[in-house]
Amino acid sequence: MTSGVSPIAGQAQKPAEDGPTPFSEADYVRGMTRLTDVIQELSLVRTAHEVQRIVATTAREVTGCDGATVVIREHDMCFYADEDAITPLWKGRRFPLEACISGWVMLHKQPAVIPDIYADARVPHDAYRPTFVKSLAMVPIRRRDPLGALGTYWAQLRHPTERELALLQALADVTSVAMENVQVHAVLEQQIGERPASSDFLTLSGVPSDSRDTTFAAAFANAPIGMAVIGLDGSFQRVNGEFCRITGYSSEALMGMTFQDITHPDDLDIDLAEASRLLAGDIASYQMDKRYYSQGGHVVWVRLSVFLVHDDAGEPQAFISHIEDISARRRDEEMLRRQATLDALTGVYNRNRFDEELQRFQVRASRHATVDEAAVFMIDLDGLKQVNDQHGHGAGDAYLRNVADIISRRLRLSDVLARIGGDEFVVLLPRTTAAQAQQMAQTLVERVDALSPGSICIGIAMITPDTIGEALERADRAMYRAKRQGGSHWCGPEPSLLTD
Numbered sequence: 001m002t003s004g005v006s007p008i009a010g011q012a013q014k015p016a017e018d019g020p021t022p023f024s025e026a027d028y029v030r031g032m033t034r035l036t037d038v039i040q041e042l043s044l045v046r047t048a049h050e051v052q053r054i055v056a057t058t059a060r061e062v063t064g065c066d067g068a069t070v071v072i073r074e075h076d077m078c079f080y081a082d083e084d085a086i087t088p089l090w091k092g093r094r095f096p097l098e099a100c101i102s103g104w105v106m107l108h109k110q111p112a113v114i115p116d117i118y119a120d121a122r123v124p125h126d127a128y129r130p131t132f133v134k135s136l137a138m139v140p141i142r143r144r145d146p147l148g149a150l151g152t153y154w155a156q157l158r159h160p161t162e163r164e165l166a167l168l169q170a171l172a173d174v175t176s177v178a179m180e181n182v183q184v185h186a187v188l189e190q191q192i193g194e195r196p197a198s199s200d201f202l203t204l205s206g207v208p209s210d211s212r213d214t215t216f217a218a219a220f221a222n223a224p225i226g227m228a229v230i231g232l233d234g235s236f237q238r239v240n241g242e243f244c245r246i247t248g249y250s251s252e253a254l255m256g257m258t259f260q261d262i263t264h265p266d267d268l269d270i271d272l273a274e275a276s277r278l279l280a281g282d283i284a285s286y287q288m289d290k291r292y293y294s295q296g297g298h299v300v301w302v303r304l305s306v307f308l309v310h311d312d313a314g315e316p317q318a319f320i321s322h323i324e325d326i327s328a329r330r331r332d333e334e335m336l337r338r339q340a341t342l343d344a345l346t347g348v349y350n351r352n353r354f355d356e357e358l359q360r361f362q363v364r365a366s367r368h369a370t371v372d373e374a375a376v377f378m379i380d381l382d383g384l385k386q387v388n389d390q391h392g393h394g395a396g397d398a399y400l401r402n403v404a405d406i407i408s409r410r411l412r413l414s415d416v417l418a419r420i421g422g423d424e425f426v427v428l429l430p431r432t433t434a435a436q437a438q439q440m441a442q443t444l445v446e447r448v449d450a451l452s453p454g455s456i457c458i459g460i461a462m463i464t465p466d467t468i469g470e471a472l473e474r475a476d477r478a479m480y481r482a483k484r485q486g487g488s489h490w491c492g493p494e495p496s497l498l499t500d
Contacts, residue, residue, distance in 0.1 A: 023064070023161045029336055031062035031167045035174070036333065042178035043287055043305045043322065051178045052082035055150065055171060060084045062167045063160070065152035066132060070141075070175070071102040072148045078103045081148075086155065087132055099124070101138055102149035109146055111139040111169065115159040135159070139169045142176035142224075150175060180224050181322060226302070226323030232279070232316060234258035246302065246325045248295030259321075264291035264299060271304070278308055279316055289326065301330040343419040345397055346404035354418035354426055361428060362468045374463040375437035375493070377427040378475035379407070379444075382487040383454040384423040402452045407444055426472065434462055434493055441490035449488045457482040460492030 038058045045051050052070045059068035067085030071078050078100040080090040097103030104122060105112050114136050117123045135158040141148035150172040152160070160168075220227055226243030228236055236254040244251055247262060263271060267290040274286040285307040292300045305322040341353035349357070361374065381403055388396035400423070407425065408417055416428040429437060441458040448456045459479025461471045478492030485491070 023164050027064065028163045028167070029340065031163075032332070032336055034058060034062050035167065035170055036329070038171070039174055039303065039324075039326075039329075042174060043181070043303060043324065044285060045178060046182060048179060048182050049082075051175065051182060055175045055178075056082045056084040059150055059152055059168060059171055062171065063137075063152050063164050066155040067153040069102075069151045069153075070148065071100070071151065073097070073106055073146065078106075078149075085132075085153065089131055089133070089153070101136065102151060105138045105140050105149045106146040109140055109143055111137065111165060113137045113160055113165065116157055137165060137168060139165070139172045141172045141179070143173075147176065147179065177224050177324065226321075226325070228254075228259075228321045228323065230259055230319040230321055232318065234260050237318060243323055246294075246300060246323060247292055253295070262292045262294075264293060267291055275306065275319065278306065278319070289330075300325065301327045343404075346401050346419050348404050348408065348425070349416065349418035351418060351420040354416060354420060354428070357416045357418075357428060358468065358471075361430065361463075365463075365468065372431040373433050375429045375432045375434070376461050376463060376471045376475045377425075377429070377437070377441060377444075378459040378461075378472065378479040379425040379427065380457050380479055380483060381423040381425075381454055382456060382483075387453065399453060403448055403454070403456065406447050406451055410440070410443055410447060426475070434460075437462070437493070438490070445488050445490055455487035457485075457487065458490035460490060462493045 035058075038054060041054055042051060045054065052072075056068045056070050059065070059070075067083065067087075067089055069083040069085070069089055069091070070081050072081045073079075074094070076097050077094045078097055079094050080092065080102075083089050083091045095103070097107060101112055101114070101122060112122070114120045114123065117128050117133060117136060118125055131153075132155040133153040134156060135154040136151060137160045138149050138151040140146035141150055150168060152168060220238075221240050223240055223242060226246045227240045228243050229238035231237050235258050239251050239254050244254070247254070249257075249262075259271070260268060267288070270288060271290060274283070274288065277283050278286060285305065287303070287305045290302060290304050292302060294300050303324040303326045306319050309317050309320055311317045341349060341356075343350045365374075381400070384396055384399060387399050400419075404417070404419065404425065407427070411417060411427065411429075414430050418426050420426050429440065432440070437460050441460055445456060445458060448454070457479055459475040459477065459482055461475035461478060463471045467474075474494060475492065478494070482489040482491035
């Protein structure tokens with residue numbers, strides 16, 4: 001809540017030094033993962049109350065705050081619709097827009113970050129003293145024309161990071177879609193329930209005449225997510241503007257097509273199978289991530305939610321599809337996934353990803369009585385410390401990247417390279433004999449010696465289905481034998497483990 005005073009320009013606000021634990025990279029990744037899950041939950045929700053409950057709980061989860069609240073705009077009032085907090089705040093109460101920080105956010109269409117509520121003139125301090133709140137962040141739900149606000153509160157002084165605010169705003173953006181989705185769905189159900197089976201409601205050319213039809217037509221056309229009415233044969237019977245934007249097709253073009261025509265072949269079988277279950281009455285709705293081919297030919301990722309509408313006799317009449325464009329989020333998720341599995345300096349896999357690849361190889365090997373031979377390399381860089389000491393860590397980093405690049409260029413696509421320590425790399429080489437492994441090791445030693453300021457030593461170990469667990473240890477022992485011979489050497493594998 002606020003006194004209606006404008007924000008103070010350039011106001012310096014710092015949290016206490018003994019504040020809560022900083023928001024970490026791992027917290028951000030977990031928050032993104034949770035957002036992915038909650039989007040699926042919200043797309044199937046059919047009541048505003050359920051949307052508000054899920055969002056308040058999720059806001060507290062992803063930011064680690066002590067309280068979260070969902071505020072809905074009701075004309076010139078702010079309604080504190082739901083909250084998830086360590087102690088009650090204002091759930092169920094209404095305040096004028098001009099008297100609430102949530103109202104300020106809606107009126108100004110921008111977030112409010114207040115590290116110390118008692119140092120910000122926008123906050124009526126007497127209203128907050130009975131609460132635990134010391135810091136807060138509030139973002140608008142739907143930034144273009146806010147229909148509410150989403151707030152988070154802390155019991156200790158805290159300045160939320162940009163990533164915390166980004167997560168909160170992303171959740172608020174999803175909330176706006178879910179809330180409008182609920183409104184459209186409510187009107188749609190009313191339309192289907194009250195119209196006779198012979199109605200032209202589902203046709204593209206039919207123009208509604210009464211006010212209820214007009215309400216539906218406006219809600220359908222202006223919905224912030226894609227919507228489509230699809231015949232039981234898969235044909236598009238009605239589409240809205242957002243669906244046309246997502247796919248790149250005009251409504252006229254889509255009317256002459258089926259959803260099968262624009263669905264990626266790898267996703268079509270699942271989509272058809274779920275539609276069949278829906279028609280059979282086995283499920284009430286279904287949801288999936290799928291790909292469309294756009295009019296321009298490129299792939300668009302969407303989150304699809306589908307349910308059936310029936311006529312007065314209970315017979316299936318059409319599928320109603322809600323389509324959300326998730327291409328940007330899929331790109332972000334892929335980037336996060338890559339960040340979680342790649343070594344930040346060299347761009348090759350990290351230790352965790354290598355362990356996963358080794359486990360996958362072990363699973364494949366355990367399924368077959370006979371498997372191709374395989375090898376692992378343990379690789380140690382010579383002279384990294386000297387490069388760092390003489391030329392600085394920037395030169396050492398460049399040395400590591402150079403060696404990683406040289407090794408990567410000589411490996412096959414099926415080989416797996418990872419950096420597992422400061423100056424150590426490891427390689428998994430499937431379908432490789434001992435002789436081939438030795439030849440590859442010789443090639444790598446020579447290439448690094450010729451193209452980098454240093455050299456490498458390589459230890460080789462062969463893998464059999466029952467020796468995968470100790471393979472790295474054997475390769476490590478072989479690598480140290482190579483190091484004792486000086487730089488640019490390889491050693492191994494142990495004779496007892498050579499295969500015929």
